[in-house]
Amino acid sequence: DGGITQSPKYLFRKEGQNVTLSCEQNLNHDAMYWYRQDPGQGLRLIYYSQIVNDFQKGDIAEGYSVSREKKESFPLTVTSAQKNPTAFYLCASISGTAGSQPQHFGDGTRLSIL
Amino acid sequence: AQTVTQSQPEMSVQEAETVTLSCTYDTSESDYYLFWYKQPPSRQMILVIRQEAYKQQNATENRFSVNFQKAAKSFSLKISDSQLGDAAMYFCAYGRETSGSRLTFGEGTQLTVNP
Numbered sequence: 001d002g003g004i005t006q007s008p009k010y011l012f013r014k015e016g017q018n019v020t021l022s023c024e025q026n027l028n029h030d031a032m033y034w035y036r037q038d039p040g041q042g043l044r045l046i047y048y049s050q051i052v053n054d055f056q057k058g059d060i061a062e063g064y065s066v067s068r069e070k071k072e073s074f075p076l077t078v079t080s081a082q083k084n085p086t087a088f089y090l091c092a093s094i095s096g097t098a099g100s101q102p103q104h105f106g107d108g109t110r111l112s113i114l
Numbered sequence: 115a116q117t118v119t120q121s122q123p124e125m126s127v128q129e130a131e132t133v134t135l136s137c138t139y140d141t142s143e144s145d146y147y148l149f150w151y152k153q154p155p156s157r158q159m160i161l162v163i164r165q166e167a168y169k170q171q172n173a174t175e176n177r178f179s180v181n182f183q184k185a186a187k188s189f190s191l192k193i194s195d196s197q198l199g200d201a202a203m204y205f206c207a208y209g210r211e212t213s214g215s216r217l218t219f220g221e222g223t224q225l226t227v228n229p
Contacts, residue, residue, distance in 0.1 A: 031215060042118075042205055042219035043159075050214050058216065088157060094215055102149060103217060105159035 002027045006091050006106035012114045013078065013085060021076045021109045023091035030095065032074035033103065036060060037088040046089075049074055078111065086112050116141045118208050120220035127196045128228050134181075135191045135223045137206030144168075146210045148182070148189045149217070154202040162204070165189065193225075201227045 004025045013019045023032065031050045035043035045058030049068040063082025068074055074093075078085045088110050092103040117140045127133035139148070150162040165173045165182050172180050177197075181190045193200055206220040 033216065035219075040123075040222070042120075042221045043217070044219070045216050048214055048216055056214060090159060092159070101215065102161040102164055103159075103215075108157050 004091055004093055004104055004106035006089075006109050009107070009109060011109055011111045013111060014114050016080045018077055018079050019111070021078070021089055021091075021111070023074045023076065023106060025072050025074075025091075025093045025104075025106075027093060027095070027104060028071070029093035029104070030071070031093060032068070033092040034058075034064075034066065034074070034076045035090045035092065037090060037108075043090060046076065116143075116208050116210075116218045118206055118218050118220040120204075120206055120223050122223045123221070124224045124226070126226040126228060127193070129196055129198060131196055132192060132194045133196055133225065135193075135204055135206075135225070137189045137191070137220055139187050139189065139206070139208050139218075141187065141208065143210060145212075146208060148180075149207040149209065150178070150180070150189075150191045151205045151207060151219075152200075152202045153205065153222075159205075163191065196227050198227050198229060201225055 007022045033048040034046040037043050044060050046064050047066040049055035065077045090108045091106045094101040119138045146167045148165045152160045152162050163175045163178050177194045179192045203222045205222045207217040209217045
């Protein structure tokens with residue numbers, strides 16, 4: 001079955017450490033997105049990529065970095081510059097860039113500070 | 115920048131009854147798309163329904179329907195014959211193709227279904 005796989009499900013970060021969240025899709029989707037969800041709040045866009053080797057900052061990109069070397073992969077690195085990284089992170093993708101297409105979501109990664 | 119507002123942090127409904135969740139948004143654009151997503155305790159994001167702004171007809175998916183008022187920038191979700199499985203956080207979202215189809219989400223409405 002096609003879908004979006006996020007790993008790991010749970011991740012712990014030590015002070016000063018960079019951690020990378022994985023997002024892989026086998027839907028042959030062009031565009032991919034990273035969102036952050038804080039408790040009791042909606043999703044906020046961190047970064048998105050519409051094609052390989054290209055990506056754009058979202059609303060809360062500071063302290064995060066991404067790469068898009070392959071169409072199916074869009075990893076997110078939470079750097080030590082992100083002072084409040086504890087949150088639920090969701091990866092999404094759509095076919096093409098048509099706004100009418102619904103975004104498909106992965107199951108998420110919960111990141112906590114040790 | 116576009117904003118999406120859900121003014122009801124929590125709502126409750128009796129099983130088999132009807133409930134309406136509110137959503138308003140702010141945009142100066144005429145061409146956009148609106149979505150309702152459901153997030154159950156499993157934290158999965160599940161598409162409930164979508165609406166193209168250029169369509170006057172309100173979208174319907176089985177027990178779920180919307181009341182789209184473009185001039186008022188309002189996009190409410192009606193759930194008929196509520197079921198226990200409808201209990202979840204519901205998010206309203208706005209997107210535009212020319213903005214990379216990125217979505218702007220509201221803060222969500224927690225729906226409780228009472229047996």
